Structures are given as C-alpha cells and as structure tokens.
Amino acid sequence: MRKRSIAFKLGLYFSLALLAFALVAGSVFFLLFKKQNITLTQKQLEDRAAAIADTFGTFISAEGSGSGKHGEASHGSGAGNGSGNGMGYAAYIRFLDDIAMADVWVVDADHNLVTPTTHEGHQAPAPTYNYADLPADAETVVDQAFGGQVTASEGFSGLLNTPTLTVGAPVRDSSGNVQAVVLLHSPVEGIESAANEGFRTLAISLCVALVIGIGFAVLLARSFTKPMKEMQVIAGRLAGGDYTAASHIERQDEIGQLAGSLDTLSHQLKLSSEEHERFQKMQQTFFSNISHELKTPVTVLCGSLEALTGGVVTDPDQVAAYHQEMYAESLALKRLVNDLLDLSRLQNAEFRLNMERVNLCDIISEVRRSAQNMAKEKELTVTTEMDTGLYFMQGDYLRLRQLLMIAMSNAIKFSPRGGQIEMCLSENILTISDHGCGISAEEQKHIFERFYKTLSEENAEGTGLGLPIAKEIAERHGIGLTVTSEEGQGTTVTLELPGRETATV
Known part of the structure; x- marks a missing residue:
C-alpha cells in the first residue's frame, strides 16, 4: 500500500475544508442574493403599483365627473375586456402598461377584470381572461387589495403560464373609497437571470479563491512537515548512536516543544553515553586493581607455602615470619571480599537491615x-x-x-x-x-x-x-x-x- 505523507494529507484536508466552505458560502450567498433581489423587485413593484393606483384613481374620478356627456360608456360588461367604461379603462391600461414596463390589470368594484386589449389594432391579439379564471391565491390578493392593503403573490404564475410576481394595490377615488384594484405583473425570469449571473460571478470568484487557498494550504502543510522531517533525521541519527545530533528548532508551538524534547533527549543520551563510557573505564580500572590486589597476596601465599612445604625454609624464626606474612595477606583478601559482599548486599532491595x-x-x-x-x-x-x-x-x-x-x-x-x-x-x-x-x-x-x-x-x-x-x-x-x-x-x-x-x- 502506498504511503502518503503528512503534507499530502494536510493539503488534502485543508483543500476539502476550503471547498466545503466555498460551497456553503456560495449556496448561502446565492439564496440570500436571490431573496434580496425578489424583495427589491417586490418593493419596486409595490411602489409602481401604488403610483399607478393613484393615477388610475384620478382617472376614475375624472371619468365619474364626465358621466353625463359619456353616459353611453358608463357601464362595462362583466367580460374580460368589457365595453363602455371597460373600453376606456382598457385604453388607459394600455397606456399605463407601456410606461410601467409590466402587465397592468384592473379589477373594478363589480369584480370585472379589465386587461389591455388590441381593439385599436396596435398589437397582436392578447389572451382574454375573466375574473372567474383567477386561481384562489389570486383572488386572495384581490380581496386584500379591496381591503386597502398592498399585497404580493406568485399565484398568477399558473394563469399566465410563466413564473410571475404580482402586486395588487387599491385604487381610491377622491373620497378615499376603494373603487378598483390594480394588478401589476412582472416576470420572475429577470430576477432569476440576475441571480444566476450573480451566482456565476460568485462561482468564478470562489474557484479562483479556492485555487489560491489550496496553494497556501500546500505551503502551510509543508511548513508543518519540514521540521518533522528534520526531527526524523535527528531520530535516525540518535538511533544510530550519534548523540551529538540536535534539531535547534525554535518555535513557540507543539512542534517546537517536540523538537525541544528531542534535543533534551539527545543531550541526556549523550551524557548517559559519556557516563557509561566512564563507568566502563572505572570498572576496567577496578578489575585491574582487584586483579592486582588479588594477585599480590595470592602470589605471596603460594610462594610462602611452596617454601614451607618444599623444606626450603626450616629455621623456626623464618617459618614464623612466613606465617605472619601469610596471615597479613589473608586479612587483606578478607577485607576486599567483605567490601564486595557488603556493597552487593546493600544494593539489593530485598536485603533487610536489622532495624x-x-x-x-x-x-x-x-x-x-x-x-x-x-x-x-x-x-x-x-x-x-x-x-x-x-x-x-x-x-x-x-x-x-x-x-x-x-x-x-x-x-x-x-x-x-x-x-x-x-x-x-x-x-x-x-x-x-x-x-x-x-x-x-x-x-x-x-x-x-x-x-x-x-x-x-x-x-x-x-x-x-x-x-x-x-x-x-x-x-x-x-x-x-x-x-x-x-x-x-x-x-x-x-x-x-x-x-x-x-x-x-
């Protein structure tokens, strides 16, 4: 199995961490960016819908004051595009639709739905919608707007066959009464495209940052492993008996502490080696001295015994002198042996003193x-x-x-x-x-x-x-x-x- 270095593992771990961070940060940013875009677009639509509602309220008030001259247009049908006032509304709505850069619908007090039409031949025929076609969510928006609230919903998306954000605003007459509701539709495609463009920009930025981050991660991993490799070499030298090896790494972190411990170990091993060598020399000297101490009395004893047993010495005074010398040498041997035995006993942990x-x-x-x-x-x-x-x-x-x-x-x-x-x-x-x-x-x-x-x-x-x-x-x-x-x-x-x-x- 192939061995992988710590530098490779650290670089990989750092890179994975950076990648995970980039994915999480990018996802969160994209969602927040999209939500913020929708919020801003909704706010803009609400402002525009309120402005259109005010303008349309003025239009309704003007239409009401001139109803005597235009009585024939005072009643609209219940159909989608209507007639009479419906035709007047439709023309005015087309005008608002052009300047608002969004689809503008109006629901009057009788819940008649008025949308831009093409009766004057300026556009291709537009789809015809009735109030009864509105989904439940859309009706809720209309009801809330008739209640005097400015509301927003995506409930019209199914009716319009495209993702759409719709804002409903109440249209008030000069007396402040709600006479109609303005519905302002804006496709969500623009919001989605802006969010996608922002996401692409973010993704490119994160990729560049990730590449740079991986480079720094590799450098950081090598900075960690370099002193470790040096300590590995030092450990090898120590294992080989070179106790002069030292890393001399000075860092205020765990690696520095480890290097310091390794240097201390090297120093202690050096002292122990020197102590061992000195002890061996002392032991050799001791055995040499002991050998000499043993050799001298043994030689004297052997020589004296040979002289006595061989009959070389027969004079009583000389025989007594030989005996005295042999006794003195035996005492020296006894003293040496006793010292060795005493030291051996005392150094034995199992030896008990008579306390x-x-x-x-x-x-x-x-x-x-x-x-x-x-x-x-x-x-x-x-x-x-x-x-x-x-x-x-x-x-x-x-x-x-x-x-x-x-x-x-x-x-x-x-x-x-x-x-x-x-x-x-x-x-x-x-x-x-x-x-x-x-x-x-x-x-x-x-x-x-x-x-x-x-x-x-x-x-x-x-x-x-x-x-x-x-x-x-x-x-x-x-x-x-x-x-x-x-x-x-x-x-x-x-x-x-x-x-x-x-x-x-």
Whole structure:
C-alpha cells in the first residue's frame, strides 16, 4: 500500500475544508442574493403599483365627473375586456402598461377584470381572461387589495403560464373609497437571470479563491512537515548512536516543544553515553586493581607455602615470619571480599537491615575507642563532642557503626602524623573532620562512585568501595551524607540524621 505523507494529507484536508466552505458560502450567498433581489423587485413593484393606483384613481374620478356627456360608456360588461367604461379603462391600461414596463390589470368594484386589449389594432391579439379564471391565491390578493392593503403573490404564475410576481394595490377615488384594484405583473425570469449571473460571478470568484487557498494550504502543510522531517533525521541519527545530533528548532508551538524534547533527549543520551563510557573505564580500572590486589597476596601465599612445604625454609624464626606474612595477606583478601559482599548486599532491595531502637551516642563512643587504637601509629588525637548522651533512632547498630568507621578510617588514613580528628554531634547533625591533604574539586564529584579511589600514597591499600558502602548505609537509614573538602585544609563528612525518638524510662 502506498504511503502518503503528512503534507499530502494536510493539503488534502485543508483543500476539502476550503471547498466545503466555498460551497456553503456560495449556496448561502446565492439564496440570500436571490431573496434580496425578489424583495427589491417586490418593493419596486409595490411602489409602481401604488403610483399607478393613484393615477388610475384620478382617472376614475375624472371619468365619474364626465358621466353625463359619456353616459353611453358608463357601464362595462362583466367580460374580460368589457365595453363602455371597460373600453376606456382598457385604453388607459394600455397606456399605463407601456410606461410601467409590466402587465397592468384592473379589477373594478363589480369584480370585472379589465386587461389591455388590441381593439385599436396596435398589437397582436392578447389572451382574454375573466375574473372567474383567477386561481384562489389570486383572488386572495384581490380581496386584500379591496381591503386597502398592498399585497404580493406568485399565484398568477399558473394563469399566465410563466413564473410571475404580482402586486395588487387599491385604487381610491377622491373620497378615499376603494373603487378598483390594480394588478401589476412582472416576470420572475429577470430576477432569476440576475441571480444566476450573480451566482456565476460568485462561482468564478470562489474557484479562483479556492485555487489560491489550496496553494497556501500546500505551503502551510509543508511548513508543518519540514521540521518533522528534520526531527526524523535527528531520530535516525540518535538511533544510530550519534548523540551529538540536535534539531535547534525554535518555535513557540507543539512542534517546537517536540523538537525541544528531542534535543533534551539527545543531550541526556549523550551524557548517559559519556557516563557509561566512564563507568566502563572505572570498572576496567577496578578489575585491574582487584586483579592486582588479588594477585599480590595470592602470589605471596603460594610462594610462602611452596617454601614451607618444599623444606626450603626450616629455621623456626623464618617459618614464623612466613606465617605472619601469610596471615597479613589473608586479612587483606578478607577485607576486599567483605567490601564486595557488603556493597552487593546493600544494593539489593530485598536485603533487610536489622532495624531496632539504638542510641547513636553509644555507637559514637564505641567508634571513638576503636579509632583511637587505629590512630596510635600516626600519633593522632581523636576528640568527640556531643550535646546529649542520648540520641535514640531506628537503625541497624552494626551498619551504623560500619558507616562511622568508614568515615573515621578515611580521616585517619589521610591525616598527617600528629594531627587531630573531631567528631561533633549537635542536634541532628554529626560531623567527622580531619586536617589532612583534602580532596580536589574534580575528585569530589566521583568519591561516591563504585570502584573510584584516589591514586595517592595514603590510599594505596584502598579498594574504592568504602564511601559507596557508606552512602548505601546512609540512604537505608534516611541519613543525608555529604562530603566537603578543600585541598590542603582537610575534609568534613556531614551526616544529617533523622529526628531523634523520645527517650523512654
């Protein structure tokens, strides 16, 4: 099945909408135009009929005043063209018919119908009509006109065999009495032809406007689809791994928002790719370090065991020294394995801590005693300052102790000989500060990442897992852990503790 572009569909939809609008607007305009033409024609006919009625009223009054001299013409017959007065009416009607540019009929008070005749031989014979021939609608017009109203109807169309608009107007004498009715007929063909001509003009105008509108619709559709095609190319580049791709489309609409989201996605993918690459490098470095850490003690252990089992070393003092070295290397292996296991457990969401009500002050005191023993070799001073002796909270005693020991071990490791380390608990803030070499701003961004460790001499025995483990323990307890440091000035580890529980007796 052939695929159709959005531009084609939009252009088609816009064109159909314009076409529908043109048809509706044209139809409405044609109907209104035709109705307006009929209304105007009717109004003109009514004005002309009223004027003719006034003129005919004057004629009737004059005829009435001269009836003594023309008594022989004072009575018309009931026929269509009549005689006597009918002949006078007919001649006068022919005159009015010529100047009115419409057919003029008269119905007198006796309901005799007088129409233009050809008795004088000026025209071809005209059809003869009687009042009895009038349809019901036509009689209604006559009756309303005798009632003093000016009315209009198309009821004479069947009688005249052509679409006709007829207006009836009352003819009043000098006393204001209705003596007759003037019927003014005008063919509707002129109105229809004018309306049709107007419709043709409108149709041509709408066609031209439609062609122009379709052109604009196509341009508008392309303006919509152009940025979409650009975003399609960007999406293809992203799918291919090119995370530097960006649309740079700036529009204040939904398309602009979509382009912005695509650019944001590209940027995030680029950052994720860089993070992944950096993580892989760190992981490779870690495995390299772990391999080295494992290789060294394993080599020492193997060499020592070979010397002992092969009888190369038999002196009791040397044998004891070999045993001591093997023990030290086994402790290093144990420490490395334990760190890996701890981090793996803490990162497992299903691993449950032994949560209970503990006194943090007891843990701080125990860590201080352990740290003092560790600090003796470097002649360090460890001090503690607590604003309370009781700080109860929910936690895992051993894991909280491990968290504080990691921070304290790092402080001891990076402190100069004879330095000082301070632990301070104030309200819900616990800080551990040293005055060692500090950490650079660049390194501070990565200290909580797995496998990351500084390459300084003081950290030669580190595995790069201590602070990640501390971070996991802190998060499990709802403790905020931050590290602030300045090179050459020292480092401070800050623990923002959850609110203390009320002591119970």
